[in-house]
Amino acid sequence: MHPVNWIIVLAYLAYVVVDGVRRAKGTDRIEGYFLASRSLPWWVVGLSVMATQLSAVTLIGTTGQGATDGLRFVQFYFGLPIAMVILGVTLVPFLHGAKVYTAYEYLERRFDAKTRSLTSFLFLLSRGMSAGTILAAPGVVFSAVFGWDLMWSVLLIGVPTVLYTMIGGVQAVAWVDVKQMVLIVAALLAIVVVLLVQMPVGPDDALRIAGATGRLQVFDFSFRIDETYTFWSGLLGGTFLMLSYFGTDQSQVQRYLTARSVDEARTSLLMSAYWKIPLQALVLLVGVLVFVYYIFQPSPLLFNPAHESQVQSAEPAQYEVLERRYQETLGAREAAAQAASRSQDTGDMAGSAAAIERFLQADAEAQAVRTEALDLAERVTGESSRDVNYVVPRFVLGELPIGLTGIFIAAVMAAAMSSIAAELNSLSTASVIDFYRRWYRPEASDAHYLFVSKLATGVWGLFACVVAIYAATLGSLIEVVNRFGSFFYGSILGVFLLAMVPRARGVGAFVGLLAGMAAVATVTFGAPSVSFLWHNVVGAVTVLAVGVLLSRAPRQGAAVEAPPAGGGE
Amino acid sequence: MTSRTGRSAGFRRVLARVVLVQVITLLLLWILQTRYTG
Numbered sequence: 001m002h003p004v005n006w007i008i009v010l011a012y013l014a015y016v017v018v019d020g021v022r023r024a025k026g027t028d029r030i031e032g033y034f035l036a037s038r039s040l041p042w043w044v045v046g047l048s049v050m051a052t053q054l055s056a057v058t059l060i061g062t063t064g065q066g067a068t069d070g071l072r073f074v075q076f077y078f079g080l081p082i083a084m085v086i087l088g089v090t091l092v093p094f095l096h097g098a099k100v101y102t103a104y105e106y107l108e109r110r111f112d113a114k115t116r117s118l119t120s121f122l123f124l125l126s127r128g129m130s131a132g133t134i135l136a137a138p139g140v141v142f143s144a145v146f147g148w149d150l151m152w153s154v155l156l157i158g159v160p161t162v163l164y165t166m167i168g169g170v171q172a173v174a175w176v177d178v179k180q181m182v183l184i185v186a187a188l189l190a191i192v193v194v195l196l197v198q199m200p201v202g203p204d205d206a207l208r209i210a211g212a213t214g215r216l217q218v219f220d221f222s223f224r225i226d227e228t229y230t231f232w233s234g235l236l237g238g239t240f241l242m243l244s245y246f247g248t249d250q251s252q253v254q255r256y257l258t259a260r261s262v263d264e265a266r267t268s269l270l271m272s273a274y275w276k277i278p279l280q281a282l283v284l285l286v287g288v289l290v291f292v293y294y295i296f297q298p299s300p301l302l303f304n305p306a307h308e309s310q311v312q313s314a315e316p317a318q319y320e321v322l323e324r325r326y327q328e329t330l331g332a333r334e335a336a337a338q339a340a341s342r343s344q345d346t347g348d349m350a351g352s353a354a355a356i357e358r359f360l361q362a363d364a365e366a367q368a369v370r371t372e373a374l375d376l377a378e379r380v381t382g383e384s385s386r387d388v389n390y391v392v393p394r395f396v397l398g399e400l401p402i403g404l405t406g407i408f409i410a411a412v413m414a415a416a417m418s419s420i421a422a423e424l425n426s427l428s429t430a431s432v433i434d435f436y437r438r439w440y441r442p443e444a445s446d447a448h449y450l451f452v453s454k455l456a457t458g459v460w461g462l463f464a465c466v467v468a469i470y471a472a473t474l475g476s477l478i479e480v481v482n483r484f485g486s487f488f489y490g491s492i493l494g495v496f497l498l499a500m501v502p503r504a505r506g507v508g509a510f511v512g513l514l515a516g517m518a519a520v521a522t523v524t525f526g527a528p529s530v531s532f533l534w535h536n537v538v539g540a541v542t543v544l545a546v547g548v549l550l551s552r553a554p555r556q557g558a559a560v561e562a563p564p565a566g567g568g569e
Numbered sequence: 570m571t572s573r574t575g576r577s578a579g580f581r582r583v584l585a586r587v588v589l590v591q592v593i594t595l596l597l598l599w600i601l602q603t604r605y606t607g
Binding site for chain 2: 217281
């Protein structure tokens with residue numbers, strides 16, 4: 001990478017640490033450190049909520065998904081605005097009004113200590129692991145692209161994040177998130193502009209080519225529970241997933257607990273309701289345009305440079321044959337795309353349709369050659385050769401002008417850091433408030449809790465780095481992140497929904513939670529074809545049903561209070 | 570003005586805007602799909 005790009009990346013890293021540490025002012029009390037003394041305006045909280053959700057996986061994996069699979073992934077977010085509106089009128093007033101530090105603290109007031117501790121423990125377990133996975137995502141890609149040891153890639157992102165989160169607390173997290181969000185959106189928009197300018201065909205032709213391959217197919221109205229990305233799974237399963245994530249996950253709840261008022265907390269969530277789908281469509285569109293760009297420019301056979309060099313040295317003859325076949329099909333594909341574009345310009349619709357037909361045939365052949373190359377890479381390296389996460393980084397490093405490459409790499413780091421910072425901050429809050437203060441040291445000075453909180457942030461940061469270094473061999477990063485959450489998410493949401501049922505009791509919540517997780521486990525292992533988006537629905541509904549039933553059962557010893565059988569009137 | 574459920578008129582206005590923005594977004598995506606997908 002050009003030195004100018006490195007200067008941009010290093011300047012960004014230095015800036016976030018300095019800016020984050022500067023925000024440590026006013027965080028000498030635990031309420032300031034964890035909740036910014038409930039003083040943040042809605043737009044800061046709203047951008048922080050969005051930055052927390054948007055991780056490096058979004059910039060690397062989702063753009064790659066756009067390049068290989070098109071826009072249909074956007075359906076995953078169709079339930080988000082509905083979830084935000086429901087939360088705005090239900091959980092947000094409950095949690096903000098209860099003046100709690102963690103969402104789980106509210107559950108003790110409503111039910112009992114064991115329900116609080118179990119939900120908080122599940123949060124610590126899943127978020128602790130996912131913090132590592134989120135850190136691993138850019139770490140793995142940077143290692144392959146720059147040829148670094150994974151440990152250094154992880155530490156480059158992890159150490160600055162832990163520093164500013166540990167010192168500055170939630171204020172640092174929120175205000176740095178604002179700048180990171182601006183950087184991310186600016187980088188995405190700049191890439192779209194560069195792609196459109198550098199493309200040898202106009203935007204209309206580019207979209208026509210992408211559309212011919214099905215990459216602009218957004219809506220799938222089929223009702224199939226084994227398909228993750230359909231309109232209905234996005235709308236129904238997505239609503240439950242987003243309700244769980246934004247309503248019960250401390251990494252998000254803590255964002256809006258910092259808002260000045262209930263109304264500002266609601267408005268901050270509605271910011272995501274406004275912008276998430278358009279933003280996600282933009283992210284996927286970047287990937288789609290990168291795909292079109294590589295139709296007119298030389299495209300690598302394997303996008304993972306580490307795998308490419310290993311295969312080249314282990315199987316040079318076989319790789320050369322594949323490479324030659326690939327370039328031939330790419331040549332035919334480009335010629336067909338150019339012909340389609342020319343025919344379209346001259347109004348020759350029949351010629352355009354024939355050229356598109358040739359283009360699709362060549363594209364299918366190119367994909368077949370690539371599949372062979374990926375199989376070869378898998379045999380040679382012994383690792384998964386799926387290279388969807390490398391498509392956009394490879395494009396950024398090879399094709400973008402000097403400066404913009406550095407900005408994009410900084411944006412990937414920003415996306416990773418904003419998510420990890422929120423997670424470390426919330427992991428520390430749940431550890432200290434729900435366990436340390438609740439069970440170990442209920443009475444201590446603010447200074448003591450502040451010290452323990454900073455220590456907990458550092459320990460969770462270290463844990464995330466260790467997990468990141470070992471999580472590298474996990475499969476598709478997007479799936480992994482979502483799967484970690486969906487195993488517990490629906491059940492925890494069920495407990496919070498149960499809290500709103502007036503007659504629900506602690507025993508119903510606790511046993512319901514266990515039943516919900518058992519139901520999700522049964523579906524996960526018993527019916528693996530059911531898409532993970534439906535697991536949240538299964539978990540939440542089971543907890544509600546079991547919780548309501550058990551809450552209606554008479555209390556122990558209640559038999560003496562009950563009227564004798566048949567003693568109605 | 571705040572209703573009995575605690576939701577202000579301002580919040581209801583924002584809510585209406587959210588619905589409008591979603592309808593426009595989905596409509597744009599639908600147009601993109603139908604115009605360019607063969």
